[in-house]
Amino acid sequence: MSAYIIDWLNLLLRWAHLITGIAWIGASFYFVWLDNSLETPTEDNKKRGFGGQLSSIHAGGFYEVAKYKLAPPMMPQHLHWFKWEAYSTWITGFFLLALMFYVGAETYLIDSSKMSLNPLTAIAISLGTLAGGWIVYDLLCKSPLSKNGWLLGIILLSFVALVAWGLNQIFSDRAAYLHVGALIGTCMAANVFFVIMPGQKALVAAVEKGDAPDPKYAAASKVRSVHNNYLTLPILFLMISNHYPMTYGHPQAWAVLMAILLIGAWTRHFFNLKHKGIVKPGILISAAIATLILAWAIAPKALPKPAAASSDPVSIVTNEEALSIVQQRCASCHSATPTDDIFKAAPGGVKLDTEQEMMQWAPRIMARSVSSKDMPFMNKTAMTDEERIKLGTWITAQ
Ligand code: HEC
Known part of the structure; x- marks a missing residue:
């Protein structure tokens, strides 16, 4: 498809x-x-078999809701099921x-x-x-x-x-x-x-x-x-x-x-x-503290910067050349060790460090950077149209 x-x-x-x-x-x-919010019913409502009632206002209308203690004496004609x-x-x-x-x-x-x-x-x-x-x-x-x-x-x-x-x-x-x-x-x-x-x-x-x-x-x-x-x-x-x-x-x-x-x-x-x-703010505060601790505990470690890759355009698109384009234009984010200033973990879990990974992602590379120009993200790595065509040529030949 x-x-x-x-x-x-x-x-x-x-x-x-x-x-x-x-x-x-x-x-x-x-x-x-x-x-959970039902209130004690009025004497009148109690006599009709209600165990709780509640009044509310929404979008300009007043609503009166009552819940039977057990069940209605007979089935209503229209019963809404959820x-x-x-x-x-x-x-x-x-x-x-x-x-x-x-x-x-x-x-x-x-x-x-x-x-x-x-x-x-x-x-x-x-x-x-x-x-x-x-x-x-x-x-x-x-x-x-x-x-x-x-x-x-x-x-x-x-x-x-x-x-x-x-x-x-x-x-x-x-x-x-x-x-x-x-x-x-x-x-x-x-x-x-x-x-x-x-x-x-x-x-x-x-x-x-x-x-x-x-x-x-x-x-x-x-x-x-x-x-x-x-x-x-x-x-x-x-x-x-x-x-x-x-x-x-x-x-x-x-x-x-x-x-x-x-x-x-x-x-x-x-x-x-x-x-x-029952309002217990301690629950929300402890949940927020737990979230902060979690964020701290899983924070990415600083990584050494790999040497910059070089690209040498040739007329036939070989695996090596495709990989070199991907490494130059994508791997700053899409890598096991990203060097991008914002994306510290490979976005979407997509890592493009090796030829095998590039093969695995080939259909998505096509969809995101050849069929559409949606990737590189904001074209941050300044990919050229020529490079997109080359990648497309390489993927189509697979
Ligand atoms: C500046 C960082 C950055 C660069 C460079 C970058 N991407 Fe991405 N990529 C992202 C982000 C962020 C997401 C997750 C958001 C999304 O899915 O749109 C993503 C998601 C993806 C996905 C997963 C989404 C899907 O549709 O499967 C693919 C595939 C992808 N990028 C391919 C590429 C390719 C190919 C390149 C290079 C030509 C590239 N990206 C360059 C940031 C980047």
Whole structure:
């Protein structure tokens, strides 16, 4: 598929994923806020079976919301369900993952300096991680361990750390991070599909029959909702993580990921408490301090400057000549040891020090510096049109 079409698909899927993700997490934020902010109902509302109520104003309208203590005496004609936000976020996310890492497996997913997988094996590992990870998570939640929320939490965090570490041994750095995000997103959406929605259906069925709902559904849904709530901020980080090679490209990338996951969940905790009227600024302050410590701990070390490469234009574009152009125009940023004043870690994880790396990135070099003139970034290294043509000629001949 041409790089141009792939870029369009990428744009449309990413856009849709962002829109649906905002709808899902926005609804989640709203309902957590609503539930935690409910006030004692008036005597009148109590008689009607309400357990909490809340008044608000938004966009020029006053809103009156009340929550039943148990359930309405009979089913309302129109009951709004919130599920497609979750499903469509997962579907768009999965297709985006497939486009980036399956269609582009050789560039984005496989890092032959770690493990020289063939694309099909790598894709199978990716799919296996998503399905297998959900199965392990689901079994842990259904096991007796779930009676102790903290113990379950610690075991689940260790599991995420193990997956993050393991994937980093197998896949490229950016793919490893994105896959942890995809696994967490899969578990969150599957929680909605396999646990929370069946629970709600059972609740509705019980109300329709006039029975008391089975409390086992409410208990299971509660555990999954708590997980989903605390994972909202971490998953948003993982979605944007590929812009930040200082995180995914760190030698202990899995530990950096876990630190950010914990900081995100801890920050979410501040808001959960705040909605209940409990304001603990210490949580936000400690999260900020932890972020500063993390930033300090993973700061890049100063590197020695390599000698400048020379370029000698010739009429036939050899591998050597292509490499020399790339080294002169790209490697100040795209290197294991960048010399650029701003980009201290190879941007996008793209390193162009060797012929093998140049081969690996050939389609992207074409897309970014031949088909478009988007790279070098701001044409900082003053690449000429002649050099772009030469690189294009070389790539086309591969
Ligand atoms: C001044 C620094 C700098 C230079 C020089 C530079 N780049 Fe980049 N490059 C970046 C930054 C920043 C990003 C990440 C932002 C992005 O993806 O657009 C990036 C991302 C990339 C990506 C990954 C994004 C993708 O589409 O896969 C590729 C490939 C790339 N650059 C190729 C090149 C090539 C080829 C050259 C030389 C012709 C080059 N760059 C020169 C800064 C630079």
